Amino acid sequence: MTDKVYYKVGRRPWEVKGHPDGHASRQRSRIPFTNRHWLKWRDVHNPKTLQRERVLVDKKPLWWSIGLSLLLVITPFLPNSLISVASIFCIYAAINILWTLIVGTAGIFSLATLAVVGMSGYIAAAANVYLGVPWPFMLLIGPAVGLAAGAILAAPSTRLDGLYYALLTMGVAEICRVFVSQLRALTPTGGAITQVDSFIPEDWFLQRPGLLLGFGGAFLLLLGALLVWRLVNSERLGMILRAAKTSREDEAFSEAVGIDFRRARLLVFLISSAALGVVGAFYAMYYRSISPTIFSLDQLLLLFAMMVIGGLGRAEGAVVGAAIVILIDKGLIELGPLRIILVAAIMLLVTIFAREGFTGSRDQFRDFRKRKAGERRAHRTEKGGEAMPEEATEILDKQELYYRRFNKRLRERLKLMVTPELIEEHRVNPLGHHSDALARILNYFRRGEMADKYVIMRLKNGEERFRIMAVSGIKGMPPRIVDDREYDALYDAYHAVFLLRINDLLES
Amino acid sequence: MDLGLIIYALNLAAIYSLMAIGISILWSSVGMINMAHGATFAVSGYAAWLATAAMKPIIATTFGNGALASFVMAGTLTSASLVAGALCGAIIYALAFLPIHDKPNYPVRSLIITLALNIGTVQGLLWFFGPRSQGLPKIFGFGRWEVWGTKIRYDQAGTIIGATIIMALTLAWLRYSRRGLEVRAMMQNAEGAAYSGISRQVTALPVLMLTGALAGMAAALLSQTIFVSPTSGVIPLLKGLTIALLGGLGSVPGAVIGALLIGFLEAIIGAVPFLGQRYVMFGTFIFIICVLIIRPRGIGGLLDDTRE
Numbered sequence: 001m002t003d004k005v006y007y008k009v010g011r012r013p014w015e016v017k018g019h020p021d022g023h024a025s026r027q028r029s030r031i032p033f034t035n036r037h038w039l040k041w042r043d044v045h046n047p048k049t050l051q052r053e054r055v056l057v058d059k060k061p062l063w064w065s066i067g068l069s070l071l072l073v074i075t076p077f078l079p080n081s082l083i084s085v086a087s088i089f090c091i092y093a094a095i096n097i098l099w100t101l102i103v104g105t106a107g108i109f110s111l112a113t114l115a116v117v118g119m120s121g122y123i124a125a126a127a128n129v130y131l132g133v134p135w136p137f138m139l140l141i142g143p144a145v146g147l148a149a150g151a152i153l154a155a156p157s158t159r160l161d162g163l164y165y166a167l168l169t170m171g172v173a174e175i176c177r178v179f180v181s182q183l184r185a186l187t188p189t190g191g192a193i194t195q196v197d198s199f200i201p202e203d204w205f206l207q208r209p210g211l212l213l214g215f216g217g218a219f220l221l222l223l224g225a226l227l228v229w230r231l232v233n234s235e236r237l238g239m240i241l242r243a244a245k246t247s248r249e250d251e252a253f254s255e256a257v258g259i260d261f262r263r264a265r266l267l268v269f270l271i272s273s274a275a276l277g278v279v280g281a282f283y284a285m286y287y288r289s290i291s292p293t294i295f296s297l298d299q300l301l302l303l304f305a306m307m308v309i310g311g312l313g314r315a316e317g318a319v320v321g322a323a324i325v326i327l328i329d330k331g332l333i334e335l336g337p338l339r340i341i342l343v344a345a346i347m348l349l350v351t352i353f354a355r356e357g358f359t360g361s362r363d364q365f366r367d368f369r370k371r372k373a374g375e376r377r378a379h380r381t382e383k384g385g386e387a388m389p390e391e392a393t394e395i396l397d398k399q400e401l402y403y404r405r406f407n408k409r410l411r412e413r414l415k416l417m418v419t420p421e422l423i424e425e426h427r428v429n430p431l432g433h434h435s436d437a438l439a440r441i442l443n444y445f446r447r448g449e450m451a452d453k454y455v456i457m458r459l460k461n462g463e464e465r466f467r468i469m470a471v472s473g474i475k476g477m478p479p480r481i482v483d484d485r486e487y488d489a490l491y492d493a494y495h496a497v498f499l500l501r502i503n504d505l506l507e508s
Numbered sequence: 509m510d511l512g513l514i515i516y517a518l519n520l521a522a523i524y525s526l527m528a529i530g531i532s533i534l535w536s537s538v539g540m541i542n543m544a545h546g547a548t549f550a551v552s553g554y555a556a557w558l559a560t561a562a563m564k565p566i567i568a569t570t571f572g573n574g575a576l577a578s579f580v581m582a583g584t585l586t587s588a589s590l591v592a593g594a595l596c597g598a599i600i601y602a603l604a605f606l607p608i609h610d611k612p613n614y615p616v617r618s619l620i621i622t623l624a625l626n627i628g629t630v631q632g633l634l635w636f637f638g639p640r641s642q643g644l645p646k647i648f649g650f651g652r653w654e655v656w657g658t659k660i661r662y663d664q665a666g667t668i669i670g671a672t673i674i675m676a677l678t679l680a681w682l683r684y685s686r687r688g689l690e691v692r693a694m695m696q697n698a699e700g701a702a703y704s705g706i707s708r709q710v711t712a713l714p715v716l717m718l719t720g721a722l723a724g725m726a727a728a729l730l731s732q733t734i735f736v737s738p739t740s741g742v743i744p745l746l747k748g749l750t751i752a753l754l755g756g757l758g759s760v761p762g763a764v765i766g767a768l769l770i771g772f773l774e775a776i777i778g779a780v781p782f783l784g785q786r787y788v789m790f791g792t793f794i795f796i797i798c799v800l801i802i803r804p805r806g807i808g809g810l811l812d813d814t815r816e
Contacts, residue, residue: 156797160804163541167753168800171793178790297742301627308620337635344628351620352607 018054104313121280146277311357521771522671527748536758546745552724555592593724641735762808
């Protein structure tokens with residue numbers, strides 16, 4: 001006899017689960033000064049073995065830390081060109097995350113993100129170059145400018161909506177570009193401010209230590225953007241906005257219950273604008289210069305492509321999309337214009353096939369699988385019992401299910417027995433001894449439920465006038481009259497009831 | 509203001525309104541912001557260039573060098589760009605409308621797809637034909653008319669007249685044909701149109717082909733004034749989009765009024781000595797922002813609440 005092989009069953013046999021001691025009390029550490037736990041562990045009981053199991057419900061923090069630490073560990077070993085690609089990725093991912101906060105969380109379709117970055121970068125750089133402000137203060141000037149720009153941009157956002165606001169913000173970017181390139185003082189450099197002081201020492205610039213230092217700064221910037229995302233999107237502001245997110249009805253509802261979502265939107269917009277200001281100052285420091293290309297439409301479209309490919313409105317989408325697009329755009333430079341076509345093709349395919357970009361494809365696949373499973377289940381049971389599978393789980397008395405299935409099969413068999421001869425036999429002799437088939441059919445009719453059971457009513461005592469009624473089956477509710485036909489003989493009425501029931505049987 | 513300035517403004521307005529009407533009709537009937545309108549424009553320009561280059565020797569041998577030859581050449585150019593525009597419309601229909609028109613988030617997704625198509629097409633043209641711009645044959649010929657002491661170039665006059673005729677034909681088609689009735693029904697109330705048996709899938713194809721052909725016509729007319737290049741579609745797209753928004757999306761008279769306003773504004777800003785051509789975009793955007801702040805739905809648009 002061979003050894004028995006046991007297969008793991010269930011939906012996720014590969015999942016790693018803890019098996020805590022059932023008697024020990026549970027200890028969980030909290031994030032300092034808050035009520036929150038580090039990871040979302042949940043204790044469940046395995047329904048089969050009844051053992052206590054500990055599962056990690058939300059695995060996103062794991063993936064985030066794996067991905068970010070891989071980036072941090074691998075980058076120092078890369079060649080110089082790839083280090084700068086990694087730094088650019090960090091900067092763009094940070095911008096994308098903050099933009100996602102505006103578009104996804106606040107629901108304001110603003111295209112002025114790069115304009116805010118550019119404005120604060122320009123003003124911070126100008127303060128450094130022309131006023132001699134030391135570079136650490138640039139990181140303060142940047143957010144101040146970003147906040148001011150955000151306040152100006154946010155004013156019309158409550159009045160205009162959707163595309164109109166998008167157009168307006170696009171116009172702002174264009175106005176900035178024209179304004180900067182028309183400035184007299186910047187004409188010799190084509191509108192760029194160069195020689196900006198930076199956290200990277202001047203003789204290290206574009207050398208390996210300088211690049212590594214730049215990457216370190218960009219990585220910190222990305223972490224900061226993620227922190228802002230976490231604090232805004234997952235805390236009170238984000239929750240308020242989630243209530244008023246999807247539709248106008250939701251907005252009306254949240255307004256009615258006293259949620260001031262407009263204020264929350266403005267706050268989110270202002271916070272992310274200030275954060276974008278930090279990114280702008282960092283941008284000017286990282287390149288030691290800033291040029292009007294930051295206001296250009298192409299740059300904006302590239303950024304938009306990143307968000308779309310990754311998934312609009314999700315932080316992980318912003319980061320994954322930035323990684324994909326920057327790898328194609330900066331990593332495959334030898335392809336020339338073909339790489340933009342490649343980005344466009346990816347964007348097209350992702351949008352046609354995915355609901356919410358790459359990162360939403362997992363949920364989409366799950367929905368698809370669930371729908372298919374439901375369809376298959378329905379198909380399997382179509383010819384079976386009376387109860388649909390969805391209904392069957394709700395019926396507590398399982399006996400009822402078998403009774404229905406039995407009844408259905410019985411009806412199928414009885415239907416085959418109904419012939420004109422049988423009806424004629426009943427017409428001739430409604431009572432008394434019958435043939436086997438007729439007896440079976442009549443037996444089935446006798447067992448029928450009270451609801452809609454036919455009964456005969458004598459119209460007046462002592463008179464031979466009958467009518468057919470149907471019992472309601474509900475206590476206190478009178479029977480209804482089936483039709484207005486009258487019968488002069490009781491046997492005719494018997495036969496009429498029989499015909500009605502045969503009709504019902506054949507129709508079922 | 510002299511007559512030359514007015515003619516220049518009308519010339520701009522004619523081309524802008526061709527683009528803006530296409531975008532506006534498409535938005536209100538199919539519910540799609542067509543960012544690939546610029547790509548359609550550029551592709552039609554190139555198609556016209558290829559067709560005229562191929563047909564030139566044949567026309568020269570068959571019709572000689574007279575007025576008939578230039579007439580046939582004009583016919584070739586216009587029909588090539590119209591057909592190319594309509595084909596682009598059909599491609600947009602197949603990629604950006606058909607697969608997703610009944611899926612969630614359709615307006616944003618179709619916008620993204622058409623944007624991707626636009627980027628891809630522009631880069632593809634750049635890759636295939638190179639960045640050099642190509643001149644198309646002048647179908648209206650060279651020369652000027654003298655009207656009240658100002659000179660009007662033939663191409664300007666031709667553009668204004670041609671665009672007016674095309675717009676009149678489009679509006680007549682919308683007004684009097686069976687298909688136009690369906691399109692107007694969809695523009696008024698897409699759901700109601702669906703209940704009365706107007707299929708969105710069937711009606712969207714002619715609408716997209718029509719708007720593509722309008723962009724093609726704009727390309728054919730504008731190529732009389734400027735050259736054709738891969739990126740030549742970007743400015744008309746931006747202008748068309750802004751004018752469609754300024755006029756209120758879905759309102760054809762609003763689009764025409766917006767095009768006239770912007771055309772005159774650009775002509776005037778370009779003519780004012782201390783502003784000049786460099787501030788044209790700047791000025792129009794500021795004007796549009798002011799209008800949108802006063803009337804958030806554009807000149808001819810109604811607020812959703814009012815419409816309901």
